Each structure stands twice: as C-alpha cells, then as structure tokens.
Amino acid sequence: MAINPPLNRKLRMGLIGGGQGAFIGRVHATAAILDNRAVLVAGALSSNPEKAKASAPDYDIPAERAYGSVPEMVAAESKRADKVDFVSVATPNHTHFEIAKAFAEAGFNVMCDKPLTFDLKQAEQLAEIVKRTGVVFGVTHNYTGYPLVRQARAMVQNGDLGEIQAIRAFYIQGWLRTRLEKDAQKQASWRTDPAKSGAAGCFGDIGTHAYNLGRYITGLLPEQVSCRLNIFEKGRALDDYGTAIIQYENGALGTVTASQISHGRE
Incomplete structure (x- = not known):
C-alpha cells in the first residue's frame, strides 16, 4: 500500500457505538483526542435512534452529524465534502460485519473492534471488499499501543532476550x-x-x-x-x-x- 501524502490536518473520525451506557466507544474517542491526530466529528452512537442522537452532546458532535442509524450515516457522510476520513466500530460483536461492510463498500476507512466477524466466510467477504475498494481496514488490539509492550517487542526483535x-x-x-x-x-x-x-x-x-x-x-x-x-x-x-x-x-x-x-x- 502506498504512503499517502500528508493531510496537514487532523483526521475526521466517525464513531459507531459509544452511546449512553456503553463502554469501549468512549475509550476510543478519548484515545483519538489524546493522540492528537483525529477529531470526532460524526457518529451513529446507538442502535436506538433516540439514544444515538441524545448521546451526541456527550462527544460534542453537532446535531446535524448525529445519526440515528448506520445507513443514515453512510448516506449522509458520502455526500459531504468534509466527510469522515475513517470510522471506529465500537459495538457488540454480532454487529461488526454488517457495519464494517456498509462503510467499506461506501469507500470509508474502517477501524473495527475484535472480533472482526463471526465466521471465516464473513471475514473473507470483508477482505474481498477491502481489496476491491482500496480502503484502509484495521482491527483494534489496543494493548499493542502501550509503550512497554512496544519496548518488549523491540527487545525481542533486536535479539536482546535470545531465542x-x-x-x-x-x-x-x-x-x-x-x-x-x-x-x-x-x-x-x-x-x-x-x-x-x-x-x-x-x-x-x-x-x-x-x-x-x-x-x-x-x-x-x-x-x-x-x-x-x-x-x-x-x-x-x-x-x-x-x-x-x-x-x-x-x-x-x-x-x-x-x-x-x-x-x-x-
């Protein structure tokens, strides 16, 4: 995959999940802010449309970009000149495939919580979509970002610990x-x-x-x-x-x- 030219701006992030009563969505949103490379601008924060829109002020998401469903968000963001650069899928396991599929097919980059899918067939289907559309797709094993974990990996790669x-x-x-x-x-x-x-x-x-x-x-x-x-x-x-x-x-x-x-x- 080619290296993209610098954007000279923060990435525009969309969040799926993370509404009132959720857990990991808030973690991803906070991490994006701490990393200082992304800004959360849109979201479909719950499978309940009312809760999804009511949760938007908690993230400072403007009302016009607080969507009641994934299809609504895909359709609306696709038409915007300032559409999100990527979405973070932070929802229960059984929803990952359909959500990731919808965004990837529409040309959005996706970061999806694990598990990627429920079965191999779904995973292979997503892989084919990613290959066809050329989007960036990742799965969040978030503990690999810890500095001491990175240090341990470097020590193993350098041979400091032997075999x-x-x-x-x-x-x-x-x-x-x-x-x-x-x-x-x-x-x-x-x-x-x-x-x-x-x-x-x-x-x-x-x-x-x-x-x-x-x-x-x-x-x-x-x-x-x-x-x-x-x-x-x-x-x-x-x-x-x-x-x-x-x-x-x-x-x-x-x-x-x-x-x-x-x-x-x-």
Missing part, C-alpha cells in the same frame, strides 16, 4: 463472578449471549488480547493449540474462565489464561 522458549500470557478480571446478565446489566448481557458475543465468552472477549500480546511481542505463530474452557457461574451460556496451551512454530511452549470470575479483580 524465545516460552510465552505466558494472562488476562484476569472478576466483574462477572456473579450473574450480572440476570439483572440486564448491558455489558454482561451481550457478552454472555452466544447470539451476540459469538462462540466464546471470556476467552473471546479478553483471552484474545492476552494471545495477541504474545503474538505481537514475539512474532511467533502457533502450530498446535489445546484449550479448556469452563463455566463457573451455573446457568451461564458461555465460558467465564479458560486456559490454552500452545506450541509455537519454533518449538516454544505457551499458555494463555483468561478469567472474568476471579475475586479481587475488577
């Missing part, structure tokens, strides 16, 4: 140690619902981050994986704890552990 023989990664939380989904708590409700979260619960939600750090820092790919997932909260539909044992391509052994039911952790 990597073992990788141990873990991500431990405790906020799902009770069944918050029974109380209709928003973040718990969709994360524990297979129709919205996908095939995995805790391991898909945060275990992927732990694995990605090992992959990013070492550059190693897995050859064999054995994984055991558990459900400790009775009646829950998806895993809330799990451990994977990985053999990497150079023979190194690794473990990835993720929990959302460990007492003493938020």
